[in-house]
Amino acid sequence: GAGVSQSPSNKVTEKGKDVELRCDPISGHTALYWYRQSLGQGLEFLIYFQGNSAPDKSGLPSDRFSAERTGGSVSTLTIQRTQQEDSAVYLCASSSRQGGVADTQYFGPGTRLTVL
Amino acid sequence: GNSVTQMEGPVTLSEEAFLTINCTYTATGYPSLFWYVQYPGEGLQLLLKATKADDKGSNKGFEATYRKETTSFHLEKGSVQVSDSAVYFCALPNSGYSTLTFGKGTMLLVSP
Numbered sequence: 001g002a003g004v005s006q007s008p009s010n011k012v013t014e015k016g017k018d019v020e021l022r023c024d025p026i027s028g029h030t031a032l033y034w035y036r037q038s039l040g041q042g043l044e045f046l047i048y049f050q051g052n053s054a055p056d057k058s059g060l061p062s063d064r065f066s067a068e069r070t071g072g073s074v075s076t077l078t079i080q081r082t083q084q085e086d087s088a089v090y091l092c093a094s095s096s097r098q099g100g101v102a103d104t105q106y107f108g109p110g111t112r113l114t115v116l
Numbered sequence: 117g118n119s120v121t122q123m124e125g126p127v128t129l130s131e132e133a134f135l136t137i138n139c140t141y142t143a144t145g146y147p148s149l150f151w152y153v154q155y156p157g158e159g160l161q162l163l164l165k166a167t168k169a170d171d172k173g174s175n176k177g178f179e180a181t182y183r184k185e186t187t188s189f190h191l192e193k194g195s196v197q198v199s200d201s202a203v204y205f206c207a208l209p210n211s212g213y214s215t216l217t218f219g220k221g222t223m224l225l226v227s228p
Binding site: 004033035041042043045048050056058059091093104105106107108109110 | 152157158159160161162165205210212214215216217218219220221
């Protein structure tokens with residue numbers, strides 16, 4: 001079946017512009033995660049959605065970052081007034097969450113964001 | 117909070133060599149432990165996991181044993197192939213058990 005998809009695959013923007021990154025999780029997965037992968041820094045957790053519960057936003061690095069998940073499916077990560085340090089690969093993952101966090105997380109291919 | 121530390125790369129090996137990538141963890145209790153792999157140009161995928169102490173996870177010839185005495189979950193493979201060239205991430209649940217905390221990744225380069 002279809003895996004997690006993300007769009008765009010690459011995004012180049014100018015400092016100060018807003019960007020939106022999209023994630024389509026696997027159908028039926030109730031949990032959705034956003035991570036940021038910077039060179040040499042591993043994966044940094046950003047935000048987590050589980051069903052209709054309030055999202056866990058504890059990983060968002062600043063108030064310029066926000067995310068929403070519409071209809072329990074598609075999610076959009078928005079970065080306002082982008083800065084050069086926002087340049088990274090943004091990864092989305094989903095899981096069924098039936099077994100708690102021990103469930104396998106299925107990752108999308110990521111969006112590479114470059115802020116000039 | 118929960119954390120993992122894994123050896124820095126790159127690890128460079130010849131085909132058929134033995135592989136060990138070290139991973140140690142700090143955690144409250146005994147959470148599940150994971151190894152994820154990221155092949156060039158692809159997203160992360162689960163390689164193997166172990167859900168309790170002394171468990172051994174295995175997949176594609178890779179193995180890792182959950183050792184609570186040494187708080188380790190080292191990844192091993194007896195004979196690597198060129199196709200194993202990838203970045204390997206050790207991971208465990210965060211303190212709130214809401215998501216995973218990943219190590220910084222170890223790049224493996226296997227030459228023919």
